[in-house]
Amino acid sequence: xxxxxxxxxxxxxxxxxxxxxxxxxxxxxxxxxxxxxxxxxxxxxxxxxxxxxxxxxxxxxxxxxxxxxxxxxxxxxxxxxxxxxxxxxxxx
Amino acid sequence: xxxxxxxxxxxxxxxxxxxxxxxxxxxxxxxxxxxxxxxxxxxxxxxxxxxxxxxxxxxxxxxxxxxxxxxxxxxxxxxxxxxxxxxxxxxx
Amino acid sequence: xxxxxxxxxxxxxxxxxxxxxxxxxxxxxxxxxxxxxxxxxxxxxxxxxxxxxxxxxxxxxxxxxxxxxxxxxxxxxxxxxxxxxxxxxxxx
Numbered sequence: 294x295x296x297x298x299x300x301x302x303x304x305x306x307x308x309x310x311x312x313x314x315x316x317x318x319x320x321x322x323x324x325x326x327x328x329x330x331x332x333x334x335x336x337x338x339x340x341x342x343x344x345x346x347x348x349x350x351x352x353x354x355x356x357x358x359x360x361x362x363x364x365x366x367x368x369x370x371x372x373x374x375x376x377x378x379x380x381x382x383x384x385x
Numbered sequence: 386x387x388x389x390x391x392x393x394x395x396x397x398x399x400x401x402x403x404x405x406x407x408x409x410x411x412x413x414x415x416x417x418x419x420x421x422x423x424x425x426x427x428x429x430x431x432x433x434x435x436x437x438x439x440x441x442x443x444x445x446x447x448x449x450x451x452x453x454x455x456x457x458x459x460x461x462x463x464x465x466x467x468x469x470x471x472x473x474x475x476x477x
Numbered sequence: 478x479x480x481x482x483x484x485x486x487x488x489x490x491x492x493x494x495x496x497x498x499x500x501x502x503x504x505x506x507x508x509x510x511x512x513x514x515x516x517x518x519x520x521x522x523x524x525x526x527x528x529x530x531x532x533x534x535x536x537x538x539x540x541x542x543x544x545x546x547x548x549x550x551x552x553x554x555x556x557x558x559x560x561x562x563x564x565x566x567x568x569x
Contacts, residue, residue: 301413305420312414314427321485322496323565328489335498335521337427339454349555360561362496362523364554370456371441377452381415393505397512404506406519429519431546462548463533469544473507
């Protein structure tokens with residue numbers, strides 16, 4: 294959890310995300326030809342499209358994983374909330 | 386958890402969502418100019434597009450937050466499951 | 478958790494998903510006309526679009542639920558990670 298929390302705080306501190314949500318998960322994946330079980334933390338971040346590439350590069354540079362999962366999808370919804378995300382991440 | 390659970394039950398009871406899933410999370414966000422840490426509950430709801438605005442307004446009116454995160458994205462998949470979501474939320 | 482974990486491992490073992498993340502959740506839904514509360518496991522899987530139908534049918538055949546939630550949405554992001562998902566699930 295410590296690495297995930299530090300990473301999330303760093304991204305929010307750098308205005309690359311408006312917020313970070315940490316989910317404790319168990320996981321299963323194939324690595325090096327074997328199916329392995331692990332305990333991980335999934336971090337859900339809210340940001341604007343324009344900041345995703347910089348967020349992705351920052352996660353890559355700070356993350357201990359060789360191949361961290363950094364994926365995104367579009368959301369819509371409550372306009373004032375989306376405006377807050379935009380305000381928090383549009384700062385340079 | 387109590388507020389999230391009450392909110393989720395209310396939304397399902399009013400046919401604004403077919404189901405509610407509650408995830409306990411830790412979170413980090415900037416509020417009032419400071420980066421704060423919190424413990425929250427992320428609620429994942431399944432509904433139809435036509436009901437989202439009413440769901441959003443209901444969350445806003447019931448939620449204790451000044452600016453609750455109410456966002457959505459489209460899903461596809463198992464047709465019978467999606468039909469069940471539609472059946473449960475299409476009731477008036 | 479046991480059923481979810483077995484299902485996730487089976488899907489990864491069959492190359493229907495590159496990885497499975499298990500989230501312990503509480504849930505509320507209407508079933509048989511009543512609003513019921515439950516404890517469940519939400520499984521988040523990464524796969525390619527071309528494998529979703531087979532993944533869905535496999536979940537349906539292995540899952541104990543009459544109507545399991547098997548839904549999907551598109552993601553984009555870190556290219557090397559997406560390539561890994563494609564490599565792991567493109568194997569026959």
